[in-house]
Amino acid sequence: MAGNTSKPTTSTPTTGVTVPPSAPRATPAAAPGGSGFRVVGAVLVLLMLSSSVPSALYVLYQDRWDLSSGMITVVFALYAVTVLAGLLLFGSLSDTLGRRPVLAAGLILAIASMGLFAAAQGLGWLLAARAVQGLAVGLATGAMGAALLELAPRNRPALGAQVNSAGPTVGIGLGGIGAGLLVQYAPAPTSLSYLLLIAAFALCLAGVLRMPESAPGAGRSGGFKLTPHRIHVPAPVRRRFAVLVLTIIAVWSVGGFYLSLGPHLALSLLESTNYLVGGATVALLAGAATAAQLALGRTEALRTAVLGLCGLITGLGLVLLALGLGSAAVFLVATAVLGSGWGAAFLGSFRALSMLADPAHRGELTAAVYVFAYLAMSVPAVLAGLLTNIHGLHRTSVGFMAAVAAMCALALLATLRLAARTRAEGSTE
Template identity: 35%
Template sequence: MDGERRGWYPCLLGGAVFAVCMAGTTLPTPLYGLYQEKFGFSELIVTVVYAVYAFGVIGVLLLAGNTSDAVGRRPVLLAGLVFAAASAVCFLAAEGLGWLYAGRLLSGLSAGLFTGAATVYVLELAPQGDASRATFVATAANMGGLGCGPLLAGVLAQYAAWPLYLPFAVHLALVAGSVAVLLWLPETVRERRPLSTVRPQRPGVPPRVRAVFGPAATASFVGFALFGVFTSVSPAFLAQSLDVHDHAVSGLVVALAFFASTAGQSAVGRVGTRRSLPLGCAGLLAGLALLAGALHWDLLPLVVLSALVGGGGQGLAFRGALSAVAAASPADRRASVVSTLFVVAYAGISVPVIGVGLLVSPIGLEGAGLVFIACMAALVSTAAVYLLRRPVRATT
């Protein structure tokens, strides 16, 4: 047993580094209201500042998503931590809107480098023969880290001094510790090539995959869009409509969505791919309905339920989508197809969120949220109906 535990230490430490990086990407979530007060910008600007992150992620996925296969996992992850530290410095030094844009873009570059490389690294660090447990570590590190970011920032902002500075100072210290851990962990890529050999990945979907990719990508888009709205405008809704000005509560509500997603992803092994994708769509639809009720009746319990149900649906749908798309793709095109799925998913974080920001001024936050919910519900319902008529094939 002791040998088994020692064998898992590198995997768990790699997961901890992954979580620290991802926590930084959601750290500003409960602080946007404070930045609005300090710099005097609108709700639209909040959504644009948030969405800049997604553009950074998409850019890295397209241009450098396969870099770690050539130069090694550790150099890429170290570069991601450098971007994470630079993002924290931008927020610490922020004296205007430009600093927030820069911080979010750097955070997106960091997440883009980590999303693929850290997932594979955690799997490679695990003892052989237990891929299921290693996959859970990677999933929990990713979504759990995203959930810990707003929770940490909210608690510090509410109960400690310097709410716009202390969260980023703490994260900077965690990043420094992560660099030390990463330098101690082994490299898992044995045959490395020069950086000059790396070529940008071309996203694409072969004709034989399109029947699976369509509903999978639609569900992924809606799930990430729901997360985008939670992490960008839910603190404003809690403050303006529910009179909830506690930053810790705002951070906790957002964190619950990510923690529920972790639980949903971990359940895919038991539910199976064939059922997880349509069940995830149903969960997303229920989460959207609960969010609509929360907006209409101004009820905090419905916001919490929406985060839990929608987050669980997102976890089921997204891991099911990844499994289905990967299984349907030819081996020589698998990486590009999965990258395309991630691009669609991260587009869901940016485009609909900016749309909500544009609608806030003419029709208000509640009206903008209801329009968003109606559009996303139509998309996910279409995907669910298609999946019921043509279920994806089961995968092991």
């Protein structure tokens, strides 16, 4: 993501992967398609996969190290904060240094974070591992998004954007279910997943070092240049931004809750000690989000946002019903509905937001969206974790879901009014 640079960027849904709106074609040395595109796609999926692996282990960490739900959500939130810091500090670094060195640096940090997780013996280790992991993802995000567009096959130019959009939720889903399987049925439950990821990241690093450089300006602008992104919403679009960002906040409040406390809630409702259940809950949410994004990829942005908000409200209502009945079956159905609404609402709102600013200011507006998204992912989750220590998981979940449902209803009404006003303005032109 670029701030005050000459190459403004936009972002794909769900993870904040940075994508230039008009990415230049690759340089002659970096022919589109081929192994480079597959390598970068694998890096994207693996980084997102690794980010969701701890979610499947949080319940185990709580049991082994006597951690409170509040501490678990702090560990989760630290990741969101450090991803944001990495994005704001290093989001456009690959424009000057090149995609390869920035991706390589991100992978080295990812390997270091997996090592910290594998060796973890308590809360301090988890905090350090999550912080390094967040910086790795934040550093690599801009380079991944740009490289996928630049290296997309010539006969399938839209594939880069599609991988940017679907890759993160695919990775989150695979990470949840894969870690759940390993934790439940394989030896060394707190280290095996991370050791396997170290090997996978090492293979990706070798592939990145061999792939062609695709950044047109790499090495031409004075080497290392650290320019923090400016956070700014242009005055003419602030009212529309305020409407659409309500959806961003609602979406990522749900995402943060599910990725931090969702597995614990699922195990509680199912009255199960099988850690696969927790990972499967994350996988179900992410899988439904991916399916919705792929199905609605060609639908108009505001209509997609409205459909997503309707799905979120329905899913949240079903979650509340599941909590009231104590029904695990209803909870799983609710998670699937909630995931589809999550994916659609974020896809639609982010696409609508990306069209608000002219290209010269799009990076600044994108940075502002990131701030709201990552704060919404982290702050409500931490508050929910702290309240869980006082009121218990069940009561806290009911209150949280009811509050987010009210926010979704407000966002839906505001988005419908915005859509009506947009149609009216279009009909008078």
